[in-house]
């Protein structure tokens with residue numbers, strides 16, 4: 001590309017409404033422009049980066065054996081009614097009507113559509129496992145779109161959906177996706193962590209998120225210094241404004257007032273949505289295996305029931321009251337697969353803490369995470385919190401799985417993998433014939449990556465005072481050739497043209513900055529845009545037989561013999 005014929009739409013000033021550095025730099029570097037709240041145009045320079053991220057995601061998904069498809073962005077309401085999510089999904093779902101007054105939505109995710117494909121196309125266990133993915137535009141009518149493409153309303157997602165004849169097969173593909181995601185984020189040059197997570201509106205039993213570590217991250221993640229324990233404390237965006245947050249103790253006392261125990265009241269008090277309360281899972285488990293005679297209690301807050309209703313409902317679900325629950329019943333109450341959490345004595349506390357941390361986030365904010373709820377006892381017919389002794393867990397506390405101490409860091413959710421189990425296949429009757437010719441619902445997994453969010457996340461981790469410092473794999477251009485006085489000096493122009501051709505033939509993405517701008521302007525733009533390598537061609541250098549080279553993050557420039565430059569850059 002020649003800069004003289006390319007849209008270099010850099011801005012000197014930092015746009016006032018851009019709060020975080022990636023949003024500021026994406027605007028300043030001329031990568032994106034805002035059309036309306038949460039809607040962005042990708043300018044040529046930004047699109048180059050987006051496409052590179054997309055390519056890496058596609059290559060690794062292909063390598064894993066997943067098959068690429070492309071589903072419509074607009075989906076008919078009927079499918080969502082079948083799954084039950086037409087009612088459940090809430091305001092993030094953009095609902096539309098066509099000219100015949102038929103209901104549609106703009107897809108925020110595609111479980112229903114792919115399940116419809118699977119139930120029609122997959123007939124026998126022999127057709128399984130199958131994993132389908134797409135890279136496609138989603139729309140979510142976010143309550144608070146912000147931070148540019150980090151939390152936009154329209155965004156690019158890679159979503160994949162796998163189908164299986166057994167939970168074991170699902171486990172295998174789920175694990176393969178965890179590895180594939182790790183490979184993707186490594187290739188993107190990102191510092192990331194995989195953490196245990198909430199299944200949210202997607203549903204299902206087990207899920208992990210991938211977080212890019214960054215101080216601007218909307219999520220808080222807690223992890224152990226000595227083990228693999230890592231969990232999202234999530235819900236940061238549902239928090240009360242700073243200063244208005246009740247303390248943990250106060251909250252628990254308030255919530256304990258019996259007639260305040262409806263979901264709406266809890267939600268109101270915690271200044272969050274009933275939907276969020278609904279998703280909160282509180283579990284009480286013994287602190288160690290010795291005390292396993294203590295009751296294990298699972299409590300799922302649902303809909304607008306009172307807690308007493310919930311208790312009755314939960315008890316009806318399992319053979320024995322939960323206070324006497326067996327491992328299997330606990331798993332059932334938690335909605336987790338046998339096998340996926342291992343021995344309950346060891347692993348449940350991990351889930352416990354994760355769930356409790358969710359509540360803590362509701363209550364106190366993301367910087368105070370990880371609470372233990374103890375003493376909640378179904379047998380005594382208590383209201384939530386009545387006997388709860390809430391303890392704040394801070395950085396440096398012992399951790400929940402018995403190993404090491406807790407660290408807490410902020411993260412940006414860039415990927416999420418879920419074991420869905422049979423939630424959609426049962427609701428939508430997606431079955432195959434098993435080995436005995438019996439019709440059985442398929443087990444499902446789903447796997448998302450925020451492709452456009454990744455661009456912003458990469459900038460959060462790769463910038464300095466002058467601008468973006470791209471990892472080479474996703475830089476819009478790898479090398480910039482800058483001519484000094486190129487429009488006057490034929491020798492400079494010719495050398496630049498020759499080098500431009502040679503480098504492009506070698507396979508590099510090269511930007512030839514042939515603009516009639518002052519050197520300082522060109523350098524500032526190239527640093528802002530973040531091109532990893534810069535070669536300057538000047539009359540003075542050519543007389544000495546050299547070109548000037550500077551790596552984007554190098555402190556100093558250096559002279560390189562003109563004949564050596566290709567070898568030098570390799």
Ligand code: ATP
Pocket residue numbers: 109140142149150151152153154155157200202413414415416448449450451452453
């Ligand atoms: P978040 O917690 O940030 O709202 P989510 O959990 O709702 O994300 P998922 O349903 O797990 O999102 O979707 C898969 C991926 O899509 C997320 O991991 C994230 O990277 C990306 N994503 C979700 N919402 C947005 C958005 N509004 N803008 C950009 N990317 C998004």
Ligand code: MG
Pocket residue numbers: none
């Ligand atoms: Mg969301």
Ligand code: MG
Pocket residue numbers: 200413
């Ligand atoms: Mg999330």
Ligand code: MG
Pocket residue numbers: 200209413415416
């Ligand atoms: Mg998620």
